Amino acid sequence: KESNVRVNLAERSYDIAIGSGNRQQLAEFLRERTQREHAVIITDSNVDQLYADALGDVLTADGWEVQVLIVEPGEPSKSIETCEDLWETMLNEGADRHSIVVAVGGGVVGDLAGFVAATFTRGLEFFQVPTTLLSQVDSSVGGKTGVNLPGAKNMVGCFWQPLGVLIDVEVLTTLPDREYRAGLAEVVKYGVILDEPFFAYLEDNAEAINAKDPAVLTEIIRRSCELKAKVVEADELEAVDMASKFEGGKLSRAILNYGHTFAHAFEAITGYESMLHGEAVAVGMRCAARLAEKQGRVDAEFVQRQDLLLAALGLSVSPPEADPEDILHLMSRDKKSDSGAIRFILPTKMGHVELVSDFQSEDVIASLSF
Ligand code: NAD
Ligand code: ZN
Numbered sequence: 572k573e574s575n576v577r578v579n580l581a582e583r584s585y586d587i588a589i590g591s592g593n594r595q596q597l598a599e600f601l602r603e604r605t606q607r608e609h610a611v612i613i614t615d616s617n618v619d620q621l622y623a624d625a626l627g628d629v630l631t632a633d634g635w636e637v638q639v640l641i642v643e644p645g646e647p648s649k650s651i652e653t654c655e656d657l658w659e660t661m662l663n664e665g666a667d668r669h670s671i672v673v674a675v676g677g678g679v680v681g682d683l684a685g686f687v688a689a690t691f692t693r694g695l696e697f698f699q700v701p702t703t704l705l706s707q708v709d710s711s712v713g714g715k716t717g718v719n720l721p722g723a724k725n726m727v728g729c730f731w732q733p734l735g736v737l738i739d740v741e742v743l744t745t746l747p748d749r750e751y752r753a754g755l756a757e758v759v760k761y762g763v764i765l766d767e768p769f770f771a772y773l774e775d776n777a778e779a780i781n782a783k784d785p786a787v788l789t790e791i792i793r794r795s796c797e798l799k800a801k802v803v804e805a806d807e808l809e810a811v812d813m814a815s816k817f818e819g820g821k822l823s824r825a826i827l828n829y830g831h832t833f834a835h836a837f838e839a840i841t842g843y844e845s846m847l848h849g850e851a852v853a854v855g856m857r858c859a860a861r862l863a864e865k866q867g868r869v870d871a872e873f874v875q876r877q878d879l880l881l882a883a884l885g886l887s888v889s890p891p892e893a894d895p896e897d898i899l900h901l902m903s904r905d906k907k908s909d910s911g912a913i914r915f916i917l918p919t920k921m922g923h924v925e926l927v928s929d930f931q932s933e934d935v936i937a938s939l940s941f
Contacts, residue, residue, distance in 0.1 A: 574793040578712065578800040580732060580807055587736040587796050591785040594700060594739035597626055598633035604734045605696055609636045609670040611661055613684035615644040618702050621745055623675040638664050649683050649718045651727065657687050668692035677703035678710035685716030689731035699736045703746055704754025705849060707738045708795035713803045730808060740788040752885045753849025758791055759880060760856060761798040764829045767922035769794050777883040802827060826924050829916040830855030836901035840893045853886040861938035863917040866930065873918065895936040
């Protein structure tokens with residue numbers, strides 16, 4: 572069973588097609604959206620063996636000329652050096668401005684391939700086949716592409732929207748369990764910030780989610796994409812001031828940062844190694860809920876409800892052992908916090924959040940220990 576989410580942007584609209592086993596229809600999916608016939612598939616070596624190589628064959632059988640470019644798995648591939656290798660290989664192997672780029676992989680491949688697509692000959696048509704849960708519910712929606720600088724994640728990049736996103740939930744069967752659970756943290760986040768009924772749906776279906784039931788997976792990915800698309804449509808270029816949401820104005824992309832002020836500090840303090848991003852977000856949401864409780868925004872029942880769902884999904888992670896003062900210091904250096912003022916997205920009730928920059932350091936520190 573297939574589901575579609577339409578993302579409506581100022582310059583163009585595109586579909587996110589979600590289904591089980593639907594990657595076999597990649598050729599038709601592209602044909603409906605482009606006139607081109609030369610495809611550059613960018614992937615990593617894990618995903619190449621599992622899926623991308625076979626998808627290249629699917630396109631070749633459909634008459635496409637196909638190049639498969641393979642990078643090393645992992646965050647270090649999101650670098651300008653990797654881009655240079657890709658640009659040069661593309662040039663040497665005959666790609667031109669009539670080629671399309673198809674990213675097949677997780678968020679690393681998507682961010683990297685999107686940036687390569689945006690820049691090669693000033694911009695190629697771009698498609699995404701995200702293969703991690705995180706990339707299916709988060710990084711493939713919204714058009715942010717780019718690479719890291721040493722010591723500064725996502726510092727160089729641009730907005731480059733795809734012509735289409737094809738999501739096959741079947742590929743999640745091979746995803747390592749930890750990566751899968753890390754993706755679920757962002758799914759829970761959408762429920763907390765925007766959609767109480769969706770949060771309740773996750774509570775009711777935790778077992779099916781853990782068993783990777785295809786129908787339930789299709790539904791949670793569809794709803795997550797829909798919610799992220801709604802925010803991106805309101806604030807395509809991350810230009811809406813965070814405060815406006817709370818004056819009855821437009822949604823701001825900032826609300827997607829729920830749990831992330833804490834999470835970025837946790838990732839930095841653990842050297843980006845021991846914790847996956849989604850794990851850091853899960854703890855970050857637990858801390859944010861506790862901070863909101865200390866400030867009287869939510870009650871203890873809210874905190875417990877969120878803890879219980881995260882635990883049911885295998886995400887009862889605790890804050891890293893570190894001096895809370897150091898964590899506070901790292902939060903004030905987060906690039907999303909303008910001029911060193913820490914801003915938190917905090918819940919007011921399930922499905923609603925607000926921007927908070929007024930807080931006591933003791934409350935933040937207290938919300939870090941449980
Ligand atoms: P990833 O791309 O590194 O993938 C994680 C691991 O899973 C890799 O080893 C990969 O080879 C492997 N893998 C991928 N699909 C698989 C499958 N189906 N079966 C087995 N193994 C598979 O990590 P990620 O979590 O997908 O993405 C993280 C990146 O996404 C970060 O760089 C982050 O900055 C970025 N991101 C971007 C946005 C955005 O809006 N553009 C949003 C969130 C995150
Ligand atoms: Zn995130």
